[in-house]
Amino acid sequence: MKYSKVNSAYVSGFEVKPIIVEVDINSKATQQIFKIVGMPSTAILESQKRVFSAIRNSGFTFPNGNVTVNLAPSNIKKQGTHFDLPIAVSILLASKQLNFDINNYYIFGEIGLNGEIRGVPGITLLLLDIANKNKNTKFIIPKENEEEAVFIKNNDVFVIEKLIDIINIFNIEKNKMYKANPKKIEYEKVESSLNFSEIKGQYFAKRAAEIAAAGFHNLLMTGSPGSGKTMIARRIPTILPEMTHEEMIESTKIYSIYGFLNKVINKRPFRSPHHSASTASIIGGGADSKPGEVSLANNGILFLDEFPEFRTDVIESLRQPLEDGFVTISRAKLIATYPAKFMLVAAQNPCPCGYYSDNEHECSCSLNQILNYNKKVSGPIYDRIDIRIKVPRVKIDEMFVSSSEETSQAIKKRVEKASLIQIKRQGKLNGKLDQKEIKKYIKLDSKVESFLKNGAKKFKMTGRGINRILKISRTIADLKGLEKITIEDIAEAFQFRGDNNI
Numbered sequence: 165m166k167y168s169k170v171n172s173a174y175v176s177g178f179e180v181k182p183i184i185v186e187v188d189i190n191s192k193a194t195q196q197i198f199k200i201v202g203m204p205s206t207a208i209l210e211s212q213k214r215v216f217s218a219i220r221n222s223g224f225t226f227p228n229g230n231v232t233v234n235l236a237p238s239n240i241k242k243q244g245t246h247f248d249l250p251i252a253v254s255i256l257l258a259s260k261q262l263n264f265d266i267n268n269y270y271i272f273g274e275i276g277l278n279g280e281i282r283g284v285p286g287i288t289l290l291l292l293d294i295a296n297k298n299k300n301t302k303f304i305i306p307k308e309n310e311e312e313a314v315f316i317k318n319n320d321v322f323v324i325e326k327l328i329d330i331i332n333i334f335n336i337e338k339n340k341m342y343k344a345n346p347k348k349i350e351y352e353k354v355e356s357s358l359n360f361s362e363i364k365g366q367y368f369a370k371r372a373a374e375i376a377a378a379g380f381h382n383l384l385m386t387g388s389p390g391s392g393k394t395m396i397a398r399r400i401p402t403i404l405p406e407m408t409h410e411e412m413i414e415s416t417k418i419y420s421i422y423g424f425l426n427k428v429i430n431k432r433p434f435r436s437p438h439h440s441a442s443t444a445s446i447i448g449g450g451a452d453s454k455p456g457e458v459s460l461a462n463n464g465i466l467f468l469d470e471f472p473e474f475r476t477d478v479i480e481s482l483r484q485p486l487e488d489g490f491v492t493i494s495r496a497k498l499i500a501t502y503p504a505k506f507m508l509v510a511a512q513n514p515c516p517c518g519y520y521s522d523n524e525h526e527c528s529c530s531l532n533q534i535l536n537y538n539k540k541v542s543g544p545i546y547d548r549i550d551i552r553i554k555v556p557r558v559k560i561d562e563m564f565v566s567s568s569e570e571t572s573q574a575i576k577k578r579v580e581k582a583s584l585i586q587i588k589r590q591g592k593l594n595g596k597l598d599q600k601e602i603k604k605y606i607k608l609d610s611k612v613e614s615f616l617k618n619g620a621k622k623f624k625m626t627g628r629g630i631n632r633i634l635k636i637s638r639t640i641a642d643l644k645g646l647e648k649i650t651i652e653d654i655a656e657a658f659q660f661r662g663d664n665n666i
């Protein structure tokens with residue numbers, strides 16, 4: 165019997181499913197037939213041509229007769245080009261051109277017609293998931309994915325560039341040369357070229373940005389053109405705490421699935437999709453249910469500039485990730501769930517022309533235009549944005565003051581301290597507390613509570629609005645390192661409440 169099997173796996177959403185690549189060769193058959201069964205996608209069917217040529221161009225022979233490849237279990241649809249290499253290896257084993265015990269190995273890689281091994285998406289997730297479940301497993305992956313082995317500590321990972329290299333992996337003398345040798349993760353960051361010190365004045369907006377960063381609160385800035393909204397947003401990553409090791413792993417997995425090969429994410433992402441973006445690109449989806457911007461922004465910032473200009477269905481689709489911190493996308497029979505814990509930073513003008521309520525420019529919009537513009541973002545979405553501020557243009561005099569502004573480094577120190585307090589107290593940041601957790605972790609003295617109650621009445625606030633004030637004031641107190649929330653903290657929080665009207 166000419167039969168062999170090789171371990172591989174595939175990525176379904178954020179999950180890894182093991183696959184066995186079986187090969188059976190019937191060399192008595194008179195006709196040459198090469199077939200792949202087991203619900204392969206079209207990309208996998210094309211693998212036949214690549215594998216056929218690669219085997220012959222690497223100095224091996226493609227076996228005569230009937231060659232059947234089965235991807236087991238055969239009841240699930242598979243996708244990805246990374247089955248090329250396990251298919252080729254399995255054929256070479258079944259035809260006795262290779263003689264190795266390959267039971268402990270998992271193999272992934274795309275093959276070129278000339279036998280070259282090419283990088284594939286999803287390697288970070290594949291390695292981590294399989295290594296966690298089985299300490300003795302070894303891996304063979306494309307050299308182009310080498311950096312993604314950085315999180316693997318105890319399992320051997322071999323990287324190859326050509327199909328013929330496979331022979332050396334099983335040669336104890338030679339295989340050392342093929343061990344993955346990724347660069348060490350840099351925990352010390354290269355400084356960003358942007359800095360808060362470049363923003364003149366705007367103390368209210370800067371304070372809001374600091375509080376938002378400290379509690380991972382969503383932030384909405386409304387203001388006329390040129391007031392510095394985009395400038396502020398782009399500098400928020402410079403004051404966020406460093407990523408933890410776990411966050412780096414999670415984000416690297418997402419980027420790997422998305423198709424960024426060899427990219428280790430050690431800096432909080434800042435994603436700023438254009439307002440013409442489709443729902444699939446923001447939320448995720450497409451033929452292979454890829455992660456979208458909300459997941460690429462996970463552990464970092466999703467910046468939606470010109471917020472009301474986004475398509476209504478795109479804005480509405482943010483509801484689930486804003487509420488749950490993950491996103492579920494389904495397409496045909498594929499359902500994929502990805503993390504989507506981002507901090508939303510949105511910016512908008514108060515009206516289509518941009519100058520409503522500006523002191524120096526006249527607004528040229530009709531009342532209806534203004535109202536319609538502000539209706540684009542629905543209540544339930546606004547409700548999930550804790551901090552909402554107006555950003556007026558900085559006064560010309562302020563632009564020319566020579567005194568230096570506080571640096572991002574200085575602000576970041578306070579933010580990091582405040583974040584640690586929150587993680588210690590409740591395991592997550594204040595902006596991510598749900599209603600139950602707010603009750604449990606945010607307690608007010610009776611005097612402070614009655615101050616909040618009076619304010620809530622005066623501003624006709626909803627329950628959700630009150631919860632927002634509680635969360636913001638908790639972060640304000642945490643920035644001071646104080647356990648008790650004071651009346652002063654609540655009063656400051658009220659300044660950031662905004663409202664649905666302009």
Ligand SMILES: Nc1ncnc2c1ncn2[C@@H]1O[C@H](COP(=O)(O)OP(=O)(O)OP(=O)(O)O)[C@@H](O)[C@H]1O
Nearest residue numbers: 362363364365366388389390391392393394395558
């Ligand atoms: N407070 C400030 N300090 C220094 N420069 C500023 C300040 N405010 C605005 N600027 C300058 O003005 C430019 C325009 O600001 P920015 O693009 O951030 O405005 P915006 O509020 O996003 O406007 P729009 O509504 O048109 O998008 C900035 O690139 C910066 O050079």
Ligand SMILES: [Mg+2]
Nearest residue numbers: 393394469511
């Ligand atoms: Mg802008």
Ligand SMILES: [Zn+2]
Nearest residue numbers: 515517527529
């Ligand atoms: Zn206007």
